[in-house]
Amino acid sequence: MAFISSGYNPDKPMEDRITDIGPRKYDEFYPPVIAKNKGQWLYHEYLRPGVLVHVAKSGDEVYTVRCGGARLMSTTHIREICEIAEKHCDGYLRFTTRNNIEFMVDSKEKVEPLIKDLEGRKFDGGSFKFPIGGTGAGVSNIVHTQGWIHCHTPATDASGPVKAVMDELFTDFQSHRLPAHVRVSLACCLNMCGAVHCSDIAILGYHRKPPMIDHEYLDKMCEIPLAIAACPTAAIRPAKVELPNGKKVNSVAIKEERCMFCGNCYTMCPSLPLADTEGDGIVIMAGGKVSNRISPPKFSKVVVAFIPNEPPRWPKTVEVIKKMIEVYAADARKYERLGEWAERIGWERFFEKCELEFTHHLIDDFRDPAYYTWRQTTQFKF
Amino acid sequence: MEYEEAKKKITEALQKKLKTKSKFYFSDLAKILGEKPRVAKKLINQMVQEGVLEYWSSGSTSMYGMPGTGKQAHAEHED
Amino acid sequence: MAKHETPMLDQLESGPWPSFVSDLKQQAEVRAKNEANIEFQIPRDVVEDLLGVLELSYDHGRTHWKHGGIVGVFGYGGGVIGRYCDQPEQFPGVAHFHTMRVNQPGGKFYKAEYLKQLCDLWDFRGSGITNMHGSTGDIIFLGTTTPQLEEIFYEMTHKLNQDLGGSGSNLRTPADCVGQARCEFACYDTQDLCYDLTMEYQDELHRPAFPYKFKFKFDGCPNCCVASIARSDLSFIGTWRDDIKIDQEAVAAYIGGEIPPNAGAHSGRDWGPFDIQKEVIDNCPTECMWMEDGKLKIDNKECNRCMHCINVMPRALHIGDDRGVTILAGAKAPILDGAQMGSLIVPFMKAEPPYTEIKEKVIEPIWDWWMEEGKNRERLGELMKRQGLQKMLDVLGFEADPRMVQEPRHNPYIFWKEEEVPGGFKRDINEFRKYHQR
Numbered sequence: 046m047a048f049i050s051s052g053y054n055p056d057k058p059m060e061d062r063i064t065d066i067g068p069r070k071y072d073e074f075y076p077p078v079i080a081k082n083k084g085q086w087l088y089h090e091y092l093r094p095g096v097l098v099h100v101a102k103s104g105d106e107v108y109t110v111r112c113g114g115a116r117l118m119s120t121t122h123i124r125e126i127c128e129i130a131e132k133h134c135d136g137y138l139r140f141t142t143r144n145n146i147e148f149m150v151d152s153k154e155k156v157e158p159l160i161k162d163l164e165g166r167k168f169d170g171g172s173f174k175f176p177i178g179g180t181g182a183g184v185s186n187i188v189h190t191q192g193w194i195h196c197h198t199p200a201t202d203a204s205g206p207v208k209a210v211m212d213e214l215f216t217d218f219q220s221h222r223l224p225a226h227v228r229v230s231l232a233c234c235l236n237m238c239g240a241v242h243c244s245d246i247a248i249l250g251y252h253r254k255p256p257m258i259d260h261e262y263l264d265k266m267c268e269i270p271l272a273i274a275a276c277p278t279a280a281i282r283p284a285k286v287e288l289p290n291g292k293k294v295n296s297v298a299i300k301e302e303r304c305m306f307c308g309n310c311y312t313m314c315p316s317l318p319l320a321d322t323e324g325d326g327i328v329i330m331a332g333g334k335v336s337n338r339i340s341p342p343k344f345s346k347v348v349v350a351f352i353p354n355e356p357p358r359w360p361k362t363v364e365v366i367k368k369m370i371e372v373y374a375a376d377a378r379k380y381e382r383l384g385e386w387a388e389r390i391g392w393e394r395f396f397e398k399c400e401l402e403f404t405h406h407l408i409d410d411f412r413d414p415a416y417y418t419w420r421q422t423t424q425f426k427f
Numbered sequence: 428m429e430y431e432e433a434k435k436k437i438t439e440a441l442q443k444k445l446k447t448k449s450k451f452y453f454s455d456l457a458k459i460l461g462e463k464p465r466v467a468k469k470l471i472n473q474m475v476q477e478g479v480l481e482y483w484s485s486g487s488t489s490m491y492g493m494p495g496t497g498k499q500a501h502a503e504h505e506d
Numbered sequence: 507m508a509k510h511e512t513p514m515l516d517q518l519e520s521g522p523w524p525s526f527v528s529d530l531k532q533q534a535e536v537r538a539k540n541e542a543n544i545e546f547q548i549p550r551d552v553v554e555d556l557l558g559v560l561e562l563s564y565d566h567g568r569t570h571w572k573h574g575g576i577v578g579v580f581g582y583g584g585g586v587i588g589r590y591c592d593q594p595e596q597f598p599g600v601a602h603f604h605t606m607r608v609n610q611p612g613g614k615f616y617k618a619e620y621l622k623q624l625c626d627l628w629d630f631r632g633s634g635i636t637n638m639h640g641s642t643g644d645i646i647f648l649g650t651t652t653p654q655l656e657e658i659f660y661e662m663t664h665k666l667n668q669d670l671g672g673s674g675s676n677l678r679t680p681a682d683c684v685g686q687a688r689c690e691f692a693c694y695d696t697q698d699l700c701y702d703l704t705m706e707y708q709d710e711l712h713r714p715a716f717p718y719k720f721k722f723k724f725d726g727c728p729n730c731c732v733a734s735i736a737r738s739d740l741s742f743i744g745t746w747r748d749d750i751k752i753d754q755e756a757v758a759a760y761i762g763g764e765i766p767p768n769a770g771a772h773s774g775r776d777w778g779p780f781d782i783q784k785e786v787i788d789n790c791p792t793e794c795m796w797m798e799d800g801k802l803k804i805d806n807k808e809c810n811r812c813m814h815c816i817n818v819m820p821r822a823l824h825i826g827d828d829r830g831v832t833i834l835a836g837a838k839a840p841i842l843d844g845a846q847m848g849s850l851i852v853p854f855m856k857a858e859p860p861y862t863e864i865k866e867k868v869i870e871p872i873w874d875w876w877m878e879e880g881k882n883r884e885r886l887g888e889l890m891k892r893q894g895l896q897k898m899l900d901v902l903g904f905e906a907d908p909r910m911v912q913e914p915r916h917n918p919y920i921f922w923k924e925e926e927v928p929g930g931f932k933r934d935i936n937e938f939r940k941y942h943q944r
C-alpha cells in the first residue's frame with residue numbers, strides 16, 4: 046500500500062489550492078427532457094406505486110421509477126445504479142430527500158424494461174436491491190442518521206432498525222392503501238441529525254443514564270471548562286475527587302437529575318461515556334407533519350417512552366409501529382394524516398385504539414412549552 | 428485593526444488561558460479583538476491561513492485553538 | 507471466508523428491503539478480490555473491520571466510536587467529522603475512520619459518469635462506503651484516514667470541480683426540493699436559488715464564524731418536500747398571491763371519474779367514487795370553495811394556499827402566476843428548549859435572480875444580528891425567542907403584519923418605548939403638582 050500523492054504538497058498547502066468552488070451546478074446533470082421542460086410541467090400522475098409520469102405543456106412526458114434504498118451504500122452498489130442509468134436512462138438519475146433513487150425515462154415504452162430490470166436485481170442475501178415504491182398514500186423510505194455504524198453518541202443503531210421496520214412495512218412501501226402518506230424517520234440520539242420531530246412516526250434513540258466519569262483520566266484527557274460548557278442543562282461542575290488509591294485529582298461532578306442524556310459532554314470529553322446496554326433504547330413519537338396541506342405543520346408527540354434495544358431486528362419497535370399504522374389505516378378518513386386523525390379522535394382514544402400504555406413519562410414537564418400540552422378544558426372522552 | 432496587532436492580541440490572550448483551556452468560540456476571539464464579528468472574521472481567517480490558529484469541531488460546533496495545544500492534540504494529530 | 511463472524515448482522519440479510527449488510531459484504535468481497543487493481547490508500551479490509559465493529563455493537567448494545575476534533579482540510583472549518591474506533595487493535599482497518607461531506611448537486615440530479623468518478627476517488631482513497639445522502643443533503647463519504655483528507659480534497663477540486671460541504675458553526679450545505687425541474691407545483695426555481703446562495707456564501711460555508719450551525723432549505727411550494735419549515739434556520743417556501751388557475755373541463759373529468767384523484771395516490775383501496783364536495787370542498791381549511799352551475803369556484807382572496815385542492819386535482823387546478831417565496835425563520839431540532847418550527851417573517855418576496863432583496867434585506871441583516879447578539883451555540887430560533895420577534899423585525903426594518911402571528915398577544919405587557927409615547931417619559935413633577943396635591 047504505497048502512498049500515492051494527488052499532487053498536493055503538505056509543505057505548501059496553499060500552492061495551487063482551489064477553494065470555494067461549491068457543488069457542481071444542477072443543470073449539468075439534468076436529463077434532456079428535464080432541461081427542456083423545466084418550469085413548464087403541467088401535471089403528474091402515479092401510474093402504479095413507485096411509477097410517476099409528469100406531463101409538460103410541450104406534450105413531453107417524463108416517466109420516473111422510484112426505488113427504495115439503504116442510504117448506507119457502497120460504491121459497488123452506486124456503480125450498479127450507474128449501470129442501470131446508462132442502460133435505460135442515458136446515464137441520468139436522481140435521489141430524493143428520503144433516500145430513494147429515481148430513474149427517469151422519456152417515453153412509455155422504456156418503462157416496462159426498466160421495471161423488469163430493477164425488480165430482477167437482488168442481493169446475495171435475498172433482499173431486493175431496487176424495490177419500486179415510495180409514492181402516494183403509502184410509506185416512503187425512512188430518513189435516518191448514522192447509529193452504531195459511525196457516530197459516537199447513538200443510543201440505538203440506525204440502519205438495523207430501519208431495515209427491520211421497512212421489512213415489516215414493505216407492502217405499504219409498494220402500495221397506495223393508506224388514508225394519506227406516512228413518513229417515518231429515525232434519529233439515533235436526541236441531537237436528531239435527521240430532524241425526526243415532525244414525522245408521522247419517529248423512532249428516536251434515547252439514553253437513560255448520565256455519563257460515567259473516568260476520574261482517573263479525565264483531567265489528563267479533557268479540558269474541564271470545555272466539558273462544563275458543553276452541557277446544555279448546566280449539569281456539570283468542576284470537582285476535586287479522591288481516587289481509591291488516595292490520590293486527589295481534578296475532575297467533574299454531574300448533577301444527575303439535570304442530565305438530559307444528550308452526550309454533548311462526551312463529544313468534548315472522552316472520559317464521559319454514556320452508552321449503556323440496559324440504559325439505551327428507543328422512544329417512539331407520532332403525529333407530526335411538515336406539509337401545510339389542510340392543517341398546519343405539527344410536531345411529533347412521544348407515544349412510547351421507552352423500548353429496549355433488541356438487536357438485530359428490534360421486534361418490539363417494529364410491532365408498535367406496525368400496529369399504529371394498521372389502526373390508522375382502518376380508522377382514518379381519506380387524506381387524513383396520522384396526526385390529524387389522532388387529534389380528531391383525541392389522544393386518549395389514540396392510546397386506546399393503538400393499545401399503547403399511557404404512563405407519567407408521556408406528560409410534558411420540560412420548561413414552558415409543557416403547560417400548553419396539558420388539558421385546559423372539560424372536553425375529553427371516556 | 429492591523430493584522431499584526433490582532434495576531435499579537437490573540438496569541439497573548441490564548442497563551443494566558445492555556446492552563447485551563449485550549450479551545451475558544453469565535454465570539455471569545457471577537458471579544459479579545461474588540462471588533463465586530465465581520466471584521467474579526469477577516470482577521471481570524473488570516474490567522475488560520477497562516478497557521479496561527481486552527482479549527483476544532485464537535486461535528487456541530489466549531490472552535491478555535493492554537494495548533495498543537497490541548498490535551499487531545501496528540502491523539503487528534505495522530506503523531 | 508469473512509474476517510469476522512457476524513451472526514447478528516447476518517439476520518439483517520433476509521426480508522425484502524435492501525439489506526445494508528449484504529451491500530457491505532459485497533463491497534468487502536470486491537475489495538478483497540480487487541479486480542480493478544486499485545492501489546488502495548487505506549486498508550483493503552476496512553469494510554470487513556467495519557462489519558466486525560458493528561457486530562460488536564450489536565452484541566454490546568453500545569457504539570464503539572469516539573469523536574475526534576478534526577475538522578477538515580487546511581483553511582476550512584468544516585466538511586470533515588473525525589472518528590476513531592475504541593477497539594483499534596481488534597479492528598485496525600477502521601482505527602481512523604473520518605467522514606467527509608461532499609456538497610451535493612441541486613435536486614440531487616446526477617449523471618452516471620460523474621458518480622463513477624466520485625466512486626473511483628473514494629475506492630482509491632477511502633472505504634468505498636457512503637451515505638446517499640446525509641440528512642442535511644450532502645453526499646457523505648464514510649471512512650478514511652487523516653493523511654487522505656487533503657489528497658481527496660485536492661483531487662476533488664482539481665479533477666472533479668467539486669467542493670466539500672459544511673459542518674460545525676457555519677452555513678450548512680443548503681438543500682432544495684426537485685422543484686421546477688420536475689414538479690408542477692414549484693413556485694420558484696429552488697435549484698437556482700439554492701445554488702446561487704451556496705456560491706454567494708462559500709466563505710460562510712467553509713469558515714465558521716457563526717454562534718452555531720445555520721441552515722437554508724428550499725421548498726418549491728407549501729407541500730414542503732424537504733421539510734424546510736421544520737429543519738432550517740431560514741426556510742424558503744414557494745407561494746403565489748394571485749388566483750389558482752382552474753380548468754373547468756378537467757374538474758368535470760375528475761367529477762366524472764375519468765381522472766383519478768390525487769394523481770392516483772389512493773389507488774390501493776376502494777374509497778368509492780370521487781366526491782368533490784366531501785374530498786375537496788369540505789376539506790378546504792378556509793372554506794373558500796364551492797360548486798356553482800357545475801363549475802368549481804374559489805374565493806381566492808380567502809385561500810391560504812394549503813395545496814390540498816391542487817394536490818387532489820393536479821390536472822384541473824394550477825398554482826397562480828404572481829409567484830415568490832414566503833420566508834420563515836428559526837426552525838430547529840429539540841435541543842435545548844424544545845423543537846421549533848419556522849416562524850413567518852416575510853409573507854411574500856419575489857425570488858428572481860440575482861436575488862438581491864433576499865440577500866440584502868433578509869439574510870445578511872439576520873446574520874449580522876445573530877453574530878453580534880447570539881450566544882455560543884444559540885440557534886437563530888433561540889435568539890428569536892430570547893429577544894422576541896419584534897426585535898427581529900426591528901433589525902430587518904420590517905413593519906409588523908398580522909400574517910406573522912397565529913394570534914395577537916395574550917397579555918397587555920407592552921413595553922412601550924419612550925419615543926412611541928407623546929411627550930416622552932420625562933415629565934415635570936412640579937407642573938403636575940400644580941393640579942394634584944401631595
Ligand code: HEM
Pocket residue numbers: 189190191195196197236237238239240309485486487587589605637639640641642643646737838839841
Ligand atoms: C445539538 C445538536 C446536534 C449535534 C451535537 C450534532 C452532532 C453531530 C455529529 C457528531 C455528527 C456526526 C455523525 C457521524 O457522521 O459520525 C452529526 C452528523 C450529522 N448531523 Fe448533526 N448534530 C446535531 C443536530 C443536527 C440537526 C438538527 C441536523 C439536521 C437537521 C443535523 C444534521 C446532521 C447530518 C446531516 C449529519 C451527517 C450524518 C447524517 O446524515 O446522519 N445535525 N451531527
Ligand code: HEM
Pocket residue numbers: 089099140141142143228334335336338682683684688689690729730731732733817
Ligand atoms: C400532503 C402533503 C404532501 C403532498 C401532497 C406531497 C406531494 C408530493 C408530490 C406531488 C411529490 C412529487 C414531486 C415530484 O417528484 O415530482 C412529492 C415528492 C416528495 N415528497 Fe412530498 N408531499 C407531501 C408531504 C411530504 C412530506 C411531509 C415529506 C417529508 C417529510 C415529503 C417528502 C417528499 C419527498 C422527499 C419527495 C421527493 C421530492 C424530491 O424528489 O426531492 N412530502 N411530494
Ligand code: SF4
Pocket residue numbers: 190191192196197198199200232233234235236237238239
Ligand atoms: S442523531 Fe445523534 S447519534 Fe445519530 S448521528 Fe446524529 S449526533 Fe450521532
Ligand code: SF4
Pocket residue numbers: 255256275276277278279280281299303304305306307308309310311319
Ligand atoms: S449527557 Fe448532556 S445533559 Fe447529561 S451531563 Fe452530558 S452534556 Fe449534560
Ligand code: SF4
Pocket residue numbers: 683684685686689690691692693725726727728729730731732
Ligand atoms: S415542495 Fe412542492 S414544489 Fe417542491 S417537490 Fe414538493 S410538491 Fe413539488
Ligand code: SF4
Pocket residue numbers: 339789790791792793794795804808809810811812813814815816
Ligand atoms: S389551496 Fe387550500 S385553502 Fe386554497 S382553495 Fe385549495 S384547499 Fe382551499
